[in-house]
Amino acid sequence: MGSGKPERHSKTKEKKGLSLRNPSKKINFKKKTGINKKTDQSKNEENQNKSEASTPASASQQLGFFINEFQSANGVQLSSIELESIKETCFVELSQESGQDVMALGSHMKAAFGPSWKQVLCEGKLVEGIIDPGSPAVLIISTSALRSLELLRGVRSLTKECHAAKLFSKHMKVEEQVAMLKNRVNFASGTPSRVKKLIDIEALGLSRLTMIVLDMHADVKGYSLFTLPQVRDEFWDLYKDFFHQRLLQGHLRICLFGPTPSANGKEFKGKKEESLMNK
Template identity: 35%
Template sequence: MSADDLNDNLIYDDKVTALSDDEAGADDLNDNLVYDGNVSGSDNESENESDSDSDDSKDNDKKRKHENDDDEDSDENEDSSNNENELEGDEDNDNSDNDTDEDSEEKKIKQEAEAKEREAKKKAKAKKKRDEMKKKKRMRLEKEQLEKENERKTKSDSEIFWSSIDSNNSVTQIEKDEINDQSFVNSSLTSEQRSLSNLSSFIKQVYPNWKKNLGKPPKESDYKGQPSVLVVTQSAIRAVEVIRSLNEFSKYCKVGKLFSKHMKVKEQVEYLSKSVVKIAVGTPNRLIKLAENESLDMNKLDLLVIDYTFKDSKNRNIFEIPEIRKDLLAFIKQHCINRIKDQTQKIALF
């Protein structure tokens, strides 16, 4: 190969190399341009995507806000609905409670009315029973009173007295002779029924000198503890009733209370020692005690009234209660017999 050919080849190679370098540079430039374009495009796309994402985010935020607003509205509507339902439920409950209260009140009123009706029927039944018992008692007393009145027509007071007080035949004939028909007031002087309402008038009829003898004595010291009229009854309760029935005599004299459960013996002794007692009411046992300690003096007694028509809750008169009958007979025999025998004292069965 010649030198010219060699130079030509070298020049050619240099050109080729230069061309290659230029092409390579151009390719690199193109690649760079392409890369830059891609990068720029990518950036634009990123920006676009970012803007799109931002818009989407905003849209999503708006959507979420709208949804939240819708949810809030829904919640508010639901709360409102619930509140309305609760109010309606409360109203229903209130109405139900009111209905229950009204039913309960009506039931209570009805029960009270029924209870009052039962109580009224019970009282009416009890009253009817009491009235029937009172009627039976009144009829029995009237029957007994009639029997006693008939007995008085067929028997003398002395026979009634001894048949009643000597039920076991313990009294001797001598004692009976001491208390005879002359010892009793004339029952024919009064035809009135023997009841407390007639006791005052009975005493006035069988004791003609009552006004003179029951008035204020000329010398009071001579009459302290010395009654002119003595009513003997079977119990303190009955004695109180007897005293009330003798109230019309209170303007003439004092009526002494000589029975237990009202005053102690000591108090009655003191009372008799200081008081002029023209009428006295007492029970047999207490009269014996007061007579034994001499605070009660029988020396001026004109009338001994025995309350024998009255009967206690067991339907017994003063002669039918053993211990009282015994005390009554003992009191008469020990403290009244002397004046009875000499006819200065009378016995009256009332």
């Protein structure tokens, strides 16, 4: 009886020793290490993609992207004369240093308006014959009321003396907005349908409008101003009715605020050159 116990004890030790030297454990460890390496690599790729997406597009890329979207959404082909009229200078090239976070919008607007930014964007008095009531210098267009408010946070420091106009239907009646637009407005932010309605009833004026900011950021479902079906159609109706001719005449600039696919810009450049060659 006494001699059996040590033998069982020695077998247990032997089994433990074998388990510690089990080569399969080392193989598993290598596999796990490989998975971690792949995970790190994918994370690096994601961070790189995010960095590229956050880099503001050049004026040339914005031009190409916008023209492609316009032609695709409306089923039209712009003539060579129209293409010549829409120049890169029609698009605001955003500073790469400021980024495209909402809170950087105010800095971008200052840079876009140059030395006159304070006079145009901040002052709150009407000037007869020069500053008409209800006519903003900057009109921000986005997909929803919530997003419109978020974008206004980015220019809050510029709207202390002259409050921005909120032009959307959620929790706001047309009558309230009409009353608001009887004062000086430097910034207005809203959705395409309500903006168009207020222009149609002549409450929202365009005499001072020199820039439209189009929000390119996608919502939680991945939709943006140019991809959300109903809103997209409402925007292009608004653009064709009130903005396109002003752009062709050089009276209006467009700021695409958010990720803009650069590949479309490169693709369109070739089409534009081909169109001009066949003129």
